[in-house]
Amino acid sequence: MKGSFRQSMAWLHTWSGLIVGWVLFSIFVTGTASYYRPDISRWMRPEFTRVEPVEAPALGAAAERAVAYLGTHAAQARTWFIGLPQPDKPVLDLFWRTRPGAPPGHVLLDPRTGTESSVRDTQGGDFLYRFHFELHMPPLWGRWVVGICAMIMLVALISGIVTHKRIFADFFTFRRGKAPRRSWLDAHNVTGVLALPFHLMITYTGIITLATFYMPWGVTAAYKGNAQAFFTEASWITTPRPPAKQAAPLAPIGPMVEQARAARSEPLERLMIVNPGDANATVVAVFEEPHGLSHEHPQIAFDGVSGAILEVRDGGLKPAAKTFTVMTGLHEGHFAGTMLRLLFFLCGIMGCAMIATGVVLWSLARLPKAGERPFLGLRLVQALNVGSIAGLPAAVAVYFLANRLLPVDLAGREEWEIRAFFGAWIVAALVPLARPQRRAWCEGLAAVSVLCLAVVAADILTIPDHPLRRAGGDPLFAWFDGAMLLLAGLFALAARKVLRYEAPKKAHKNEHERDRAAKPAPVPAAAQPARRPEPTHA
Amino acid sequence: MAAGGRTPGKGPGKGPGKEPGRSRALERAGVAGRVVLAAGGGYGVAALATALLSLTLPMARSEAVATATLLSFAVMAGIVVLVFATRTALRALLIVAGTALVLGALLWLAMGGSAP
Structure with missing residues (x-):
């Protein structure tokens, strides 16, 4: 573009920031809240606090009740997901998909009786969490919109960094008493620069969480588009088994749960039953993540008909595949304890403030003259x-x-x-x-x-x-x-x-005059020509 | 829509007062072109680079795909920055198209080697 590299980047920063600013703001607010998703969900289901947690030995019987319910209500589904009762969520959380496009089924069961739970009907923190990457739109659309916004955010961050020649000095600059635009600009800089490592990390890792969705062409080229094969080779999932198209009853799930619990020290989190009722049915037991940055759940796959262990997935990822899961883990912050989680939360708030001050700055810089x-x-x-x-x-x-x-x-x-x-x-x-x-x-x-x-x-x-x-x-x-x-x-x-x-009306008027004094020059930075290069920024 | 003097890329001696209609329309067309080029070209080059690296990186297949996919968004961001930093839109177009052609040709060769 015309002008220096920095000027063109300032222009890019201003306009890319404005165009997606509001969507990004809502993504940041809901994402920041999602660091406390389990707490929000629990707060929104106050009935849980009166329920006794399910002891680990009773999980097998609870899983049997879940399978019995799904057998009557979702016999046609291709996959059943059973969230097992956790200390902070003492219910069976059932979810199933019949075919692509059809709305999924979802129900909470009392793990002791197998009947539908009497807890109040709410999406809890999950609504904010899903809004964060789907904007309550149809998933495909929502994810693309969020992905495009995230990409523009990445570009706005890069161009924002380029725009700041004096990035280190700006960090300590806050001109509170000056014209309001200066204070807003400084606030934008401080919130942006202070948490810059977080902003860059959260934006890039956010895109990476859905990377194979946005950029499937590597999988297309190397795996002929078979994403499952890629995930299996990367050791992320257990080997999928296609249905045999032959009916066979599912083996009792209780013993499988017992076997899984005996095999690992991590708590058992959920079960995934693929192709139930088929001779090739597979039951995958998914455990909580072990302590660490990486987002990888240990998994054990059982043959659904014989109940024998087929495969155990437990770490051992190669470097690039591990980088992927570490980036996802960093984004989600499951590893973070109380203080680190709070720090992530505050960084998220700073991201919200950065975006908010940015869009306000745009409008302040374009206030009409008196x-x-x-x-x-x-x-x-x-x-x-x-x-x-x-x-x-x-x-x-x-x-x-x-x-x-x-x-x-x-x-x-x-x-x-x-x-x-x-x-x-x-x-x-x-x-x-x-x-x-x-x-x-x-x-x-x-x-x-x-x-x-x-x-x-x-x-x-x-x-x-x-x-x-x-x-x-x-x-x-x-x-x-x-x-x-x-x-x-x-x-x-x-x-x-x-x-x-x-x-104070008078002060307000004075400001207008000061603004006007600075306006006639095409580049408003002329007010302080030697100090700051901010051609279209302010 | 923008108030006077608020159009992007204010070069010296190119104020809206000079030749308002024509130059502004040209400028806007240039900006629109760059936006399209940055989005389409950026994604296209990133996609080609991802596919190419997935096939050619000297490591296990899954590792090559993972590495290429991890890098792809940095590639796209780089192209976007380049498109807006280049002096004229035409030059940006030539650079992006050239890169895409080279990548496409290499990808074609790589695929010819791996698939019958």
Whole structure:
């Protein structure tokens, strides 16, 4: 492009960032929340805290009940997935697919009786987790959109790094009292640069988690497109067995579970039964990941008819295959203990802040001069900024609120929670279109704060086991509410800042004049020509 | 849509005041072309490189595929940066097309060796 390499990169950074900024923001927010997916899921199913955990020796009998249920309700399915009861999720989690394209079946069972669990119907943290990479769209579409956004994020990161000649000095620069644009730019730089290793890591490893989906051409060339063969050779999965097209009864699953438990020290996580009822049926027992960075579950495959062990998969990956699983592991952060998880979470928050300050910066740099009318695009960007930066957190809060307030036995409760989420988001995105910019920010941020407080109130009022109401209650509720209070405080603070900022009319006017003084030059950086190269950035 | 003087790549002496209609339209066409080239060309080159490396890297088949796939997104990001950094859109097109042709030819040779 015209101008220097750095100028063209600044342009690329500005526009690529704006175009996917809002989608990226929602990917980052839901992804950051997903570091606490099990905790969110457990909070959203408060009935679990009253259920006794299933002892390991009882897993075999529980698995038998799951198979009995699937045999009557999903006999035609090609694969059954059975999530075994875990200490923090004491139910059987059944999932099956009949054929591609058909909606999958999903049900939770009581492991002691084999009947459908009475726990409230919700997707819990899984909704946020799936939204993170599918945006609640049909999976193929959603994954492509997220992949494209992630790729653009990668490009925006690279071009952003190039744009910063003084990346180290910028790191210590925060010009708070200066023109608002400078403070925003510095905030964008600090959140971007401070967590830069995290941002680069999380973006690249995020793409890698779905790499063979986005870039299947290596598999096409070397394996004639047979991905299963590649996964098997890479030692990621046990060897798949095609159906024999001959009926044969499934052997009792209890002894297989016992055998699997005796073989390894890790807890047994789930069972996968491929081609049930076929002579070539395979039962794969999947264990929890051993401690370590890599995302690889030990697996044992059984012949479904004879019950004999076919194959044991336990590490031993070659370097490139191992790099793959380590990258996936890094992205998901299963290995992280409490403190490291918190650090990942905070880095994720910084990513959200980086994107938020970035899109705000775009609109600030294009504010009309005094007396000029804002152009339509600017109005739209401004409204979308409020609609996503305040709107999405509001929608998440409403999702939590719906979980507590909807009647427990409501039909289609799970869908209603999600409708509440999108309903709130749509409202939050439309209202700013009709409001003056500053008021919209103030109202949006304040609304998030109030909604977070409402979540805490609803939690305390509807949960009899809440630690505030009963000594010895599950501390999870207190932790969750504490986090909500913290968020409420942060958003209230932000709303107050916006409100306060508007108050001194005179200062506001002066700023406009200062802005105008800097404007006439085609390159706004002319205000500080020697210091910062930021041709289109500001 | 953008306010005056907000078009990308403001070179000296090329302000919107000079020859507004024509130069801006040209500039926009150039930008649009680059976007298409970066997306299509970037993905195409990355895909060709992945397929080629998968067949030719001197290691086990699964390792070659894994290595090539791991690298592919860095290749694509590199091409995108290159497309936007090159001085003219035409030159970017030539570089990308040339790379794709070379990779395609090598891939054709590699496949000719491995498949009957």
